[in-house]
Amino acid sequence: MSVAAEMRRGWCPSVARPMPTGDGLLVRLSLPADSLPPALLHAIASCARRFGNGLVDLTRRGNLQLRGLSEVTMPGLIEALSSFEGVASPHEAESLRDVMMSPLSGLDPKAICDVRPIVRALREKLAGEASLRALPAKFCFTVDDGGDFGLDQIAADIRFKARRESSDIFFMVALGGCEGEARGIGGCAPSSVPEIAVALARTFLNLRGASKDAPRRMAELLKRTEIETLSRSVGLLSLSSHRSDIVEGAASPGLREPGPPITMIYRREEDPASIGIAVPFGQLTADQLDDIANQTEAFGGEVRLTPWRTIFVANRSAIKAVNTDYRLENSGLITREPDPRLNIAACPGKPACARSTVLTRENARMLGSVAQGLRLSSPGGVIGLHVSGCAKGCARSAVTKATLVGRDGRYDLVIDGVAHDPPVREGLTLEEAKIALEQIVEAMWAERGEP
Ligand code: SF4
Incomplete structure (x- = not known):
């Protein structure tokens, strides 16, 4: 298949398959889905300067991309990435697909549960199963903690959303599109999320077939397959056993909120705080990435990337966070609204x-x-x-x-x-x-x- 044809059919650039662009090769990094420590951000900034053109894109799925690489610099990048903890190897990345989680999971007091362990387990399963390399490159998952920074408006193939009923926590499972469009197929225990996600992905591959016009996304498959075929294949509990007001085959309508705020989020001054930062047009320089890492490092925090092409600098006290906010604004980042x-x-x-x-x-x-x-x-x-x-x-x-x-x-x-x-x-x-x-x-x- 020609490069142009492959791009049309949803090619995602990876370390193993960089994408040629006007300013050189483009590579999407396969980073941990939950949080990025400052040391990793410094290392990525250094790679952007040494092997690329010093520019780093934030993607709409909460990933980072390096730009301006070349055939000559790619081997150096691959070698450098292999020493970074938490970054998937080119081999693992081939079967990994994007797993987006509520970006402040574990820190959002309104969340129903911390989904980070679930997301880690799911990524391990995906990386370890070679058959899933056949999944289309844009196939993706969401795991929503039910808190303030939900993923309702993010389209995904397989969605999990935390719910609570009395003291019972479970996850609603829905397929194809964003929350308002996706079709609910049942509920499952938190510990079953990784297994069910992978089983549904396998079922998708089995049902889509191998023809040239095989569906590339779950929503397309559901136009030609009975949804019960998918729910039965993974043995999900009936929706009605959890909630009598949810109709099987239709997910609860979701709100289309505008994304996380560009501001500081905290409840009390002594509590952990998070600062929401936006990046002009979703592109950082290596120096800005270093600035974010320095400010995060100074207070022992961590960085969370969001699917809204913004960043949270998370987990510090509110008083200390004020200083960080001003310093990052001086770096050319957007730390308050309104901003054109x-x-x-x-x-x-x-x-x-x-x-x-x-x-x-x-x-x-x-x-x-x-x-x-x-x-x-x-x-x-x-x-x-x-x-x-x-x-x-x-x-x-x-x-x-x-x-x-x-x-x-x-x-x-x-x-x-x-x-x-x-x-x-x-x-x-x-x-x-x-x-x-x-x-x-x-x-x-x-x-x-x-x-
Ligand atoms: S990046 Fe812009 S110019 Fe390039 S293909 Fe996309 S829309 Fe067109």
Whole structure:
């Protein structure tokens, strides 16, 4: 299969299979799903400088990617990674699939249980089972602790969500999509989560078949398979044995909250505190990663990555956390709202991606003020403007109030749609695009009767 065809079919870059991009090879690291100690962050920053171009991406699944590598530097990176504790080897990473957990699990007082041991056990099982290498690269799992930072709006193939009934804790199991779309198939004990997750993944592989058009995601499989076939295959308890108000075959509707706050989270000053930090356009420099590691190290904390492309610096006292907050803001990171950079999604664009003819992120910075206005009428909540290097729309798949799509060095404008939708205006310069966006904001205020 050609590189282009493989990318179309959902290739995820890994150490074993780096992806060629406009600024060199791109590699996604297979990091521990729960927390990252400062020493590991320093080591990753050093690798980004020595083997790549010093840039580190935060992905929408809570992973880190190194950019700007080459055939010459890859062997050095692989050797360096092999000495990092908790980083999967290229061999293990081939069968590991993303397991996303509530990012503050173990620290969130509202959580029903700490899911970190469950997630570790699940990743061990995945890494150890060679047959699961056949799972499509984007196949993924969520394990939600039922607390304040839930994963309801994160799409996944196999979902687990903690529930409590009297003193009994169990996990609801649902398949395909985000919480509002996924179909519930039963409940299980916390200790059974890893086993059931792997058994469902095996069943998916058996049922999808090997044809060219075999489903690549659980939601696709459910369009052609009875859901009972999946629940029976893993012997799940009937949903009705846990909750009489849950209908089998339909997960509870989930809220689409905007993600974790960019602020400090604590209950009392002497309690552990967590600081939510956002990274402009989801990209860090190696120096910023070192700054985060230094500040985390100073107070014995740890870092948690989130599927919202933000970071929590967790587990320190609130008083000490205030100092960290100011220092990280000076590093160019976003530590408080509002910030116009929070209202724009932008892919790497030119020159990092060979498909782009526009400087997406540089241009996006110049559109910050108008993006704040657009955000107020955006159906997606926080993001009001999407600046995309091409119609693929990698930075955002949700409907957005305004999307600028790069083409031949100019922009097409899509309203209330996604990057591949038909544009309402074509071939705009950046200046013309800005004026068009300002007009949309003005019309919006006029409609509301505000000046
Ligand atoms: S959307 Fe951006 S990153 Fe994705 S392929 Fe197009 S130019 Fe490249």
